[in-house]
Amino acid sequence: MLRLDGIRHGFGAGDVLGGVDVTVHPGEIVCLIGASGCGKSTLLRVAAGLLRPDAGTVTNRFGSHAPVFQEPRLLPWRRVLDNVHLGGDAGTARRLLVDLGLEDYLDAYPAQLSGGMQQRVAIARAFARDTPLLLLDEPFGALDPTRRGSLQRELRHRCIEQNRAALFVTHDLPEAVRLGDRIAVLGSSPARIVDEVHCTAAGGDDAAAFTGAADLLRRPAVHAAFTLANEEASP
Amino acid sequence: MHAGLSGLARLPRSLLGSAGGLAGLCALLALWELASARYGDLLLPSPRAAFGALQGLWQSGAAAEAALATARRALVGFALAALTGVTLGLLAGRLRLAARLCDPLATVLLGVPPIAWVVLAILWFQGGLLTPVFTVVATTLPVTFAAAQSGARTVDPRLEEMADAFRFNAWRRLTWLYLPHLLSYLFPAFITTLGVAWKVTVMTELLALGDGIGAELASARASLDTRETLAWVCLVVTVLLALEHGLLRPLQRRVEQWRET
Numbered sequence: 001m002l003r004l005d006g007i008r009h010g011f012g013a014g015d016v017l018g019g020v021d022v023t024v025h026p027g028e029i030v031c032l033i034g035a036s037g038c039g040k041s042t043l044l045r046v047a048a049g050l051l052r053p054d055a056g057t058v059t060n061r062f063g064s065h066a067p068v069f070q071e072p073r074l075l076p077w078r079r080v081l082d083n084v085h086l087g088g089d090a091g092t093a094r095r096l097l098v099d100l101g102l103e104d105y106l107d108a109y110p111a112q113l114s115g116g117m118q119q120r121v122a123i124a125r126a127f128a129r130d131t132p133l134l135l136l137d138e139p140f141g142a143l144d145p146t147r148r149g150s151l152q153r154e155l156r157h158r159c160i161e162q163n164r165a166a167l168f169v170t171h172d173l174p175e176a177v178r179l180g181d182r183i184a185v186l187g188s189s190p191a192r193i194v195d196e197v198h199c200t201a202a203g204g205d206d207a208a209a210f211t212g213a214a215d216l217l218r219r220p221a222v223h224a225a226f227t228l229a230n231e232e233a234s235p
Numbered sequence: 236m237h238a239g240l241s242g243l244a245r246l247p248r249s250l251l252g253s254a255g256g257l258a259g260l261c262a263l264l265a266l267w268e269l270a271s272a273r274y275g276d277l278l279l280p281s282p283r284a285a286f287g288a289l290q291g292l293w294q295s296g297a298a299a300e301a302a303l304a305t306a307r308r309a310l311v312g313f314a315l316a317a318l319t320g321v322t323l324g325l326l327a328g329r330l331r332l333a334a335r336l337c338d339p340l341a342t343v344l345l346g347v348p349p350i351a352w353v354v355l356a357i358l359w360f361q362g363g364l365l366t367p368v369f370t371v372v373a374t375t376l377p378v379t380f381a382a383a384q385s386g387a388r389t390v391d392p393r394l395e396e397m398a399d400a401f402r403f404n405a406w407r408r409l410t411w412l413y414l415p416h417l418l419s420y421l422f423p424a425f426i427t428t429l430g431v432a433w434k435v436t437v438m439t440e441l442l443a444l445g446d447g448i449g450a451e452l453a454s455a456r457a458s459l460d461t462r463e464t465l466a467w468v469c470l471v472v473t474v475l476l477a478l479e480h481g482l483l484r485p486l487q488r489r490v491e492q493w494r495e496t
Contacts, residue, residue: 048400050396050399050400064402066400066401067397067400067401069393069396069397071393073393073394073396073397075394075411075412075415076493077415077416077491077493078411078415078493086401086403086407086411087407087411108496109493109496111493111496112496125401129401
């Protein structure tokens, strides 16, 4: 179980995170949604132990975790296969890459791959770690919708199959509906959880995702979190 | 297959490049020939005479013997300076305290003229292997240090965070993250310092040692033998070019293969 308790953090003027509580249970996919720039990535870095919060506690009973960042962050001088095993088990890495349709690129350098393929490598890199928890920071943000859909399905399928928990940060409502067992909504300035929804549409088709997203937006707290942020962004 | 195709595409350009280099070299030889004709064989022997002398030295075995002695000294010094410079530069690039300690030292080392190091080394080490090695280290260390330091300061913080998140240990961090990034800074520095090492060794030999190309140059000068002097100079240049283009640059292309894709 991963438990974030009353996380506060600020950079200079004012708090970005104003007391955030999130829990991720074993095998559960939690989507953390919020408008762009509301502090989702900061919260994820706190969860990953990469950033020490000003206040609050992080309890990680999963022991270890593997991250997927917004950008692929592959080592440009290492071949794809090396980038996935990172000195660990090459057999697992190879299998994962084959499963993700990258069998022709095991010996390629990252620069030879398209952005979408690089992000697939980054996902393989996370799955190659033997960890019960994945932390994902808008990993599909830069991809076109078709690739997005297939990678979302792939991700959810793998998490369920291998009983891995995931904390998935996104600003895309349909994406959250497709992926999450539970959706936590982060309001902004300062960020705290304003709503939490158990989701039943996860793994469904596009229509279900869009209906689910529309239902979410009808909830006052979610509506406020998204529209207020947009108004602030364009005065 | 991709590599093969792009290799083929590069071929005409590299041929053109070598052709240009050759043309420049021929122009230099022609100038030399002209100057030799103008000032006479005593002051400036013709290229043919110099190469003839070099061929003689080669056949007697003197050239190879001297070149090996010089190369050993230069390379030992070069390697020591490279190792120390990279280590210190890496530390100074990562730790503020190390930078505070090392930066002024590097500036002082850079400010001292090589000939002063030669004199000091002669006084301190009385002409053993340490004399040229010390001189080479003192003159090349600050260059390698500065290159490694700026390399260490420009490591992509996002890749560092990735290394943190995937719990790279110190060794993996060094060999998978820092060194590959550093190499693009280090190779140009190595090419410079190898040249400096080579020339400084010859200078030290000329002033203090009994063998090596520098010592041979000194004896050719003592007997006013311009032909042989030029022959030794040609050898110095040839070996340096061979080291750079036969060793360092191919090595650089090999380790930076990922850039070409």
